[in-house]
Amino acid sequence: MTSYRHHPDRIAALVQDDRVHRDLYLSEEIFALEQERLFANTWVFLGHASQVPEAGDFVTQEVAGRPLLMVRQPDGAVHVMYNRCAHKGTQLVTDESGNTGRFFRCPYHAWTYRLDGAPLGLPLKNGYEGTQLKACESGQGLSVVKHVKVYRDFVFVRLADTGPAFEDYFGEVLGAIDNMVDRSPEGKLTVGGGVLRNIVHCNWKMYLENINDTVHPMSTHESATKAAEALWEGHAPSDPKPMAMEQILPFGSGYEFFDKMGGRVFANGHSVLGVNFSIHSNYAQLPEYEAAMQAAHGAERAADILQRSPQNSVLYPNLSVKGSPQAIRVIRPLAADRTLIEAWSFRAAGAPALLFERAMSYNRLVFSPMSVVAHDDVHLFESIQQGLRAGGNEWVSLHRNFDAAELAQSTITTNGTNELLMRNQFRAWAKAMAPEAAA
Known part of the structure; x- marks a missing residue:
């Protein structure tokens, strides 16, 4: 079967002026492409600011198949980050919601992060002296979703760097x-x-x-x-x-x-x-x-x-x-x-x-x-x-x-x-x- 990913003309043919092809509903390949293109490149509703009223309150959610964290900051702002430790990729929290206190602590190796995702501490710190940890992504802390809009307390995200x-x-x-x-x-x-x-x-x-x-x-x-x-x-x-x-x-x-x-x-x-x-x-x-x-x-x-x-x-x-x-x-x-x-x-x-x-x-x-x-x-x-x-x-x-x-x-x-x-x-x-x- 011809792949939709490698034959974009086939995707265009699925939507006609007055009808659509059934593959829009049935194809797992189309669904995967939707996650990559539609849901990552457009503005998607994530949650509501009232779900995180206090500093340290968080809500977990997936957008485009990617686990996200919505977190209330000490200054009252709402930040959104990817829910994965910068070390091995463990999800920092798996509960639907809660309060993490003043920092996040990874349950795997106890790396810690401030509420804004900045690195805070890690065990066996001396073991990283002279390495390239601080210069690479893992040393920068949690990955932050750059495009977040809080519109009248409705929180939307756009995961892609390009888009409207x-x-x-x-x-x-x-x-x-x-x-x-x-x-x-x-x-x-x-x-x-x-x-x-x-x-x-x-x-x-x-x-x-x-x-x-x-x-x-x-x-x-x-x-x-x-x-x-x-x-x-x-x-x-x-x-x-x-x-x-x-x-x-x-x-x-x-x-x-x-x-x-x-x-x-x-x-x-x-x-x-x-x-x-x-x-x-x-x-x-x-x-x-x-x-x-x-x-x-x-x-x-x-x-x-x-x-x-x-x-x-x-x-x-x-x-x-x-x-x-x-x-x-x-x-x-x-x-x-x-x-x-x-x-x-x-x-x-x-x-x-x-x-x-x-x-x-x-x-x-x-x-x-x-x-x-x-x-x-x-x-x-x-x-x-x-x-x-x-x-x-x-x-x-x-x-x-x-x-x-x-x-x-x-x-x-x-x-x-x-x-x-x-x-x-x-x-x-x-x-x-x-x-x-x-x-």
Whole structure:
């Protein structure tokens, strides 16, 4: 079989104007190239600064298959380093999170490092006198990730030395983070309630596409919405709904609702679904909270923040943001057919506890592995992963509402059921996977 690595023209042929080849989901070689090119050369969401509130607090994570450490410094800054001792390569810490104290100590040979990665000490120091240790990489301490951006406490990294600047890469879609953070009258969010994790046996792109798929809820989640409708039958439209009902009933809103909610795509694969309204637009109002928002932001800005409730905003390639409820999903690829999905909830400083309850409720209801919604999606994702191995048709259709004029534009506003939002992701994928981008 011809290698994709050595025949870049084959990679380019995988993404066509209105369809993509199944190898994007099935090929382990393609997955390895994605780690090297796409995830190393673009800006990837790593974590949130509230996860490391005190000096010495750390979080471990992998990006592009490389183990990283996010560490709070004594001066309050957040640094990111590669999680490997400069001596033999041992991971300095293997816990998901914790506090290392005033320094890192390698568990293998007890080499120590300051919180910023600078070398601190090592056993048998005399044995290195007259050697080249201090002149080589091992003597310089931990390797630091040079390109780190903390945007309103959301921490992003770009592992490659070359690549787009942060603001150039994300552009207008950063407004999705602004909208979420500004829902706090104090402009401050903290991660709360732990993180829901689900390993799905499918390709990561399959999950990311689905975030912009507004046609599937009526069929995929029919049983969940029908059950909710049966339970709510007999109530007047004006009756206050329990939180779970408020969140699940809109999933059955119908094709016209989802089409009219609208969507917008941007360069580099980013998108906003629900630019007009969404299933989150009609949550119960909280007058005291709205008053606090007006006091903090002014009446006009407060109204703009609270009325803007997109369905999903995708910061390509691995972050999906929901301003209301205040929740995010993080997509962490593990293999061509295995993806870790994380669902996070946020507390908004100065806001009522009900907002945090909404985030927690929504994540449990929709994204938990045991939810009444996620199991439908997971079953179908894993079914697609298997079905794509079938013979015959090797292509995945993305034809709905295709218009050749879209190929010449980077920012487009469209209807909510247009598969343009998915095509836009694959065009960004093809651009990042091109040999000149990798170079």
